[in-house]
Amino acid sequence: MKLLVPVKRVIDYNVKARVKADGSGVDLANVKMSMNPFDEIAVEEAIRLKEKGVAEEVIAVSIGVKQAAETLRTALAMGADRAILVTATDDVQQDIEPLAVAKILAAVAKAEGTELIIAGKQAIDNDMNATGQMLAALLGWAQATFASKLEIDGGKAKVTREVDGGLQTIAVALPAVVTADLRLNEPRYASLPNIMKAKKKPLEEKTAADYGVDVSPRLEVVSVREPEGRKAGIKVGSVDELVGKLKEAGVI
């Protein structure tokens, strides 16, 4: 079985995001970028399935600017076998929207003959949480989102999902799209020898046009602003005053 793992290049989770002066989005110029942490979990899960002998090959795909090649190298260093870079824009500020990404991924999945796609549940930049679902719909495949456990058994994927207030275990027939939640696994560090070996692994370069997908935005970002800073608190003189203030605020 061939596994496909989409990985997105996003602003590093350690970086303090700054909104551009014109409010059009987060400034991404000269900012440290890394693999979306949920995608890292997806890559790790795919590699583990390969190590267990469930999968023969793990293919990492990234869609966006050409610099996403770095993100793919990280996936290769973790243990993916080969990578496909689909350049869809030259502008580091342009986010390729979930529908366009899903269309390209669907085309890649068909071309590669994959039976299972493991994706991050969402990217930490725009928090869309849409690509995996759209991809399953476009392919007409089953989907299992927010996976915290994944087992493959006889043409089925048994997936434990983190839902509100508990865990739900479902079985879906392959082919399927599974999206990874935080507790699915702890991704490994890429070892130094594997970082070196990754340089020699194949990285195929494509463009969105190769798949006939129009990536022009369907959404218009009206404005982006930073969260408001915390407001100063007040000091109360007595418990009675505290209770009064809490009542005033409608908390009790």
Next chain:
Amino acid sequence: MYLTETQLQVRDMARAFADEVIRPAAEALDRDERFPAEIYDEMAKLGLFGIGVPESMGGPGFDTLTYAVVMEELSRGYASVADQCGLLELISTLLVRHGTDAQRKLLPEILAMRRKVAYCITEPEAGTDVSGIRTTAERDGDGWVLNGGKIWIHNAPVADLGFVLARTDKDAGNRGMSIFVVDLHAAGVERGPKEHKMGQRASQVGALTFTDVRLGADAMLGEPGRGFHMMMSVLDKGRVGIAALAVGIGQAGLEAALDYAGTRKQFGKQIVEFQGVQWLLADMAKDIEAARLLVHSAASRIDNGQDATKACSMAKCFAGDMAVARTADAVQVFGGSGYIRGFEVERLYRDAKITQIYEGTNQIQRMIIARELLKKGAQA
């Protein structure tokens, strides 16, 4: 940034490992003076030992600049852990360059830390001046008999294999020393007690005494009489490693000080708003960056096959002095808290001091820099 994509990838990995695994463990390791075998196991699996060992010999085959980048990141986590990496880098470099095929077969075991190594040079009468060593290896049939004593040897209390510099010809000066690979569990090897040090306290350091230790015919590393030369040949790399380690200590101090200054309040405002504190932070940042660039420049000279002696001494000397001065500043930013055990900067200040002493004191580094200037002129 002049680092390659691969070097940045390695740096990010080492940084994440240091942040998630090493740095949270450092305080307890320092307090308990404990050898962190479990961290070394993980590092071995990640290929963080023997970074320069070529791919043909089972290593990742990275250059000296990458090694320096890794050393800084590991040291940001904890200097003792970085120093273990530095030790294994030197031993593996010696084996790669001078080892026989049989000796090189030790590499996988050494780099996996299944056999812990000690690099045994220093003696009571031979510190910076190595030519004063008195340990002897005398011919005995096919092999040798080793007698003498070493002090302040890193890993001595726990090591399995010693790489021991001994005199093989009393009259040949620096050309009369050889390096031997010695089984430290053999008869005649005695270990002194663990030294209790000021800093880098997870590094196990002690004395080794050799009394009529029998060495086989295959114990010698490289050519007879070339021990001093071999030792000198890895000195540049050693100095770059320690310089990078010093930069890592300084960087950890800056990070801690910047964080603290942004939270500590006095006179109704965060202390980072006071210019006096800002200047401390600015001086720390600029000297750390200057030291880092010296380290990277020296490492690049080694990688490009250029004369690197002066550059390595400058990097080691500047970075060591910087680490001591700037971790003192970090303590200053913390005020009284910085003087209390359990605060990271207190440990960093203690960990920094040895970087002015080991791998050649900073006084000898200045002598080397001056000697190179007098010999080759003022040009860079």
